Amino acid sequence: MPITDLLERNSKLYGDEIALVEINPEVHEKQRVTWKEYALIQPTSSAPYRREITWSVFDEKANRVANLLLGRGIRKGQKVAILLMNCLEWLPIYFGILKTGAVAVPLNFRYTAEEIEYCVKLSDADVLFFGPEFIGRVEDIADDLGRERLLFFVGDSCPSFAEDYHRASANCSSVAPKVLIDDEDEAAIYYSSGTTGFPKAILQRHRALMQSARMEAIHHETTHDDVFLCIPPLYHTGAKMHWFGSLFTGGKAVLLKGNSPEAIFQAVSQEGCTIVWLLVPWCQDILAALDRGVLQLPNYRLSQWRLMHIGAQPVPPSLIKHWMRYFPNHKYDTNYGLSESTGPGCVHLGLDNIRKVGAIGVPGYGWEAKIVDEAGNEVEQGQVGELCVKGPGVMVCYYHDPKATAEVLHGDWLHTGDMARQDEEGFYYLVDRKKDVIISGGENLYPVQIEDFLSAHPKVHDVAVIGLPDRRLGEIAAAIIQVKEGETCTEAEIERFCNDLPRYKRPRKIIFAPVPRNATGKIEKPKLREQYCSTRLVEAQSSS
Template identity: 35%
Template sequence: MNLAALGEENVRTWGEYVSLHFEGREFTNREQQRAANRAANALARLGVGPGDRVVVMLPNCPEVLQAYAAILKLGAVVVPVIFLLSPEEVCHILADAGAKVAITSPELQDKLGSFPGATVLVGGAGPGARAWDELVAREADTRAIVDRADDDVAVILYTSGTTGRPKGVALSHDNLAANARAAASLYELDRREWALMVLPLSHSYGLTVMNAGHVLGTRGVLLRWFNPGLVLETIQRFRVQSMSAVPTMLVYLLHAPDAGRFDTSSMRLWGSGAAPLPVEIVEPFERKFGGRILEGYGLTEAAPVVAAHRLSGVRKLGSVGQPIPGVAVAILDDDDRALPAGEVGEVGVRGRNVMRGYYGLPEETARALRNGWLHTGDMGKLDADGFLYIVERKKDLIIRGGFNIYPREVEEVLYAHPKVAEAAVVGVRDPLMGEDVLAFVALRPGAAATEDELIGFCQARLAKYKCPKQVRFVDALPKNPVGKILRKELRALAT
C-alpha cells in the first residue's frame, strides 16, 4: 500500500467537504488532492521517482500537506526538516539522505548551502530555484498513485543521535498508516467540528495528527506556528473542540496575558505528548479553559504513538495512558525479560508501528531493535491496569518544549571553541519549557571567556532551541576513575 492512499480514501469515504482553513482561506479535501496531483506531476518532471528522497523544510502551510502527498504519490520518500535547524544541520541532512529535491521558502533557502539538487521555493523566487506556484500551475490535476510495498520507506524523520549528528528514522508506509488508524480509533469527538492544528507538520506528532485526520474525515484549522493569543482567538472564532500540543504550549496558554477574555468553552480535548506533562498545571489549566488534558507517549521510532488516554476512559495523572490498539509494551530488564507490574525497567515496544531502522546506520539499528523489541531508552513501569508511567526519559536526553536535545551534540560545539578545555551539558527543570540547557565549562589554562560569548558561539552553529540558556564555569568536570564525566554529580550541582 501507499500512505498517500489515506488522502484519496478520505474523499471516497466522506465525500467533498471543507477540510482545512488556513489564514483566511478554505480548502476542501478534493481541492487538496487535486493540488497534490499537480505537485506530483511537477516533481515528476524534475525527475523524482520511486525511492528518491525529497526534503520539505517549511513552516506549517497548505503546501506542506500538498508536497507530502505529492512525494508519496510518486513512490518517493518524504524527508521533513524543522525549519529552526542551523544551516550546518540542514546540510548534513541533505547529504545524509541523498536528497534529490528540496522544497523550502525564499527566507530559508540560504540554509541549503551548496545543495546540488533541484530547489523549489514556496511563496517567492530565489537564485537558481524554481517557484512552486509556477511549477504546479501548468500541470494536470490527476495522478495515479505508485503502488509500494508495505515495508517500503515512506518518510525519513531526522532526530539527534548519540553521535551528535542527526540520524534518520526510516518509517514505512505501513508503520505510519497503522499508527494513524490506531490513533484514529481512540477519537470520540464529532468529526464535523473543528480541530486546531498547531504542531509542526515536520514533527512526527504533527504528521500522525494529519494522517489520523484523513482516516477520521475531520476538519482542521492550521496555524503557521504556535502563538498563544492566536490559538485562543482561533478556538473562540471556530468553536474548536480539540487540539494536540506539547506541554510547553499548554504552559504558555495558561500564563498568556488576557487569556480569560477568550471563550474556550467549546474545547473538550487537549492532547499532550512529545515531552513529560507537568502534573501541577492540569487542574488550573482545565479550570481556566475547560476540556480535559490527556497525556500520551510516543517516539519517532514508533511512528510515533505508543500509549494514550481515552476521553471517555479513566485518566491517571502522571501516567501516559495505555498502549494503543496493535501496540505491545513491556518493561524489560537488562536481559530483555519482561518485568512484572510496578517494577521499573526499559520501555520496550512491539507492533506494526516500529520503524524499519535508522537510515544508513545498521549498527545503530541493531542496538535499538533487539529480541523482537524496540528499545526506547526510556525507563518506565506498568501498573496492574496496564497504564504506562515514564519514570525517567533517556538518561542524558534533554526535552525542551517538545524538541529533543542530545548533550553530546551541544558539547561538541563547545569543544570547538578555542578557549574551552572541557564541557558537559545537562538538563535543568524549567517551568515554561519543561527543561532547559545548562552547560558546565572548564576553560583552558590562562583563558578567559564569558557566558554570552559561549552562548553566541553555539547559536552560530546550532538551532537556537538547542543552545545553552546558562553556562557555569568550573575548574574541572567531575569524573570517575577511568575519566568518564559524572553527569549525575553535575545534575546535583545544577539544582
C-alpha cells in the same frame, strides 16, 4: 492500503468541504495569493491572514506535485526533502511525493545550513522543496548539494539558484499518476531530535503511516465533524500523525502559525475547533494568562472544544489539575511516542483515565509494551527499567546506520531509551530518559520526578533538573527554575518547599533562569548541561 488512498477518498466523498485552513496572526496586510483555488477571507486590521483549501483542491495539488516530480525523472523509492514552515503548501507537497512512490523527507526548520546539507545527503534526497525563511541557508549550501539535485522554491520572488515551484507545477496534470503503492513500500524518513550530535534518519513504511491515522482516530474518537487545531511543526511526527486523525475521518484542520494564548483561543473560537494538541509550554502560557486575567474565557466561543491532549514530553500532573479547574468538561489524553514508533500513541493515557494523570498510559491500538533491565529481561511490576514497544509503527531502520539500528531494535521490539515503571493496574509511568538519570552518591535520581514535584510550586512557571559534576557524590541534582511572570522567588522558598521530598532527591543547587525548549516542547537538557556543567567545572577547578 497506502496513506494516499485516504486523500483520494476524501476528495471524492468531501470534495467541496474545507480540508485545511492556514492562519497567521502575525500578518494582517493583504498578500499576493499564488494558488488560484484559495478561498481567501480578506484580512482586516483586526483579523489575521487566513487561507483555506478544500479536499478536492488538496488532492489536485498533490497530483500536480506528483506529476511534476515524475516529469523530472523522480521514481519510486527516490527521496524528496521538505524544508517549510507550516503552511497550506506543506501537506499537498508531502502527499504529492508519496503519490510518486518516492520517500518524503521532512526537515526541521531550525536546522543550520550544515545540518540541512547533512540530512539531505544522508537521506540521498534528489529534490529539496524549501520556503522563503530558508533562502539564506540553502543558498550557502546550494553548490555543495550539487547541480544534480532539484531545488524548488515555495513562495514569492524565487531566488536565482532555485526553480519556482508554483510556476513549475501550474501546468502539470491534476490527475493522479498511475503508480502502484502498497503497505510495505517505503514512505518517509523522519529525523530524530539530534540531542547528541547530528540527527539519525528514521525510515518508515506506508503501513506505519496508516497505522498512525487509524490509531489517532480511534484513540481520540475523532469524527468527520471534529475540527483539529494543529500548532506544532508538520516536519515532526507528532503534529503530522495527530493530523492524520482528520485525514482518516475527512475532517477539517486548522494550521495556526503562532502559539500565543490569545492566538490559540481566537483560532479555537473562530474556526470551531474541537480538538487541540498542546505542548507543555503553551499550556503553561495559557494558564498563566488566565491566572493574570489577561485571557478572559467569556470573550471566546469555547463550548465546542471537547479534547485537549499533550505529548512530546513528560507532563506534570499539577499542570493538568490546574487546567481542569478552568476546563472541567474537557476530555484529556497524554500521548507517548517517538519518531522511531511513527510518532505519538504507542502508549497513551486514554480519554476516560483522568484519574491516572501522571501516567503515560497503556499500550495504544495495535501496540504491546514491556519494561526490561540492562540484560533485556522483563522486570517485576513496579520496578524501573527501559520501556520497550512493539507494533506496526516500529521503524524499518536508521537509514544508512546499521550499528545504531542494532542498538535499539531487538527482534520486533524497539528499545526506547526511556526509563519507566508499571503500576498494579497496568499503567506505565515515564521516569526519565536513560541518559538523563543522575547518579548521586550511588543513588539513581530521576529528573522528571523532581520536575513534577517542583512544578506544583505556585511561583514556578517551568523547571528542568540536570546533573552537575560533584567531587564527593559524582553528580548532584540542579534545578533550573523559570519563575512566573510578575513573581519573585528565593532559594529559601524552594528549599522549604522541597522539605516534602526525600532528602536524597532534593536539588542541591537552585538556578533561576529561563528553561529552553525545542520546537516540539522538549526541554533542551544538552544545552543546559553545556551551559551549567562547564560553569560548575570552572568553579571546582578555581577552588582547588
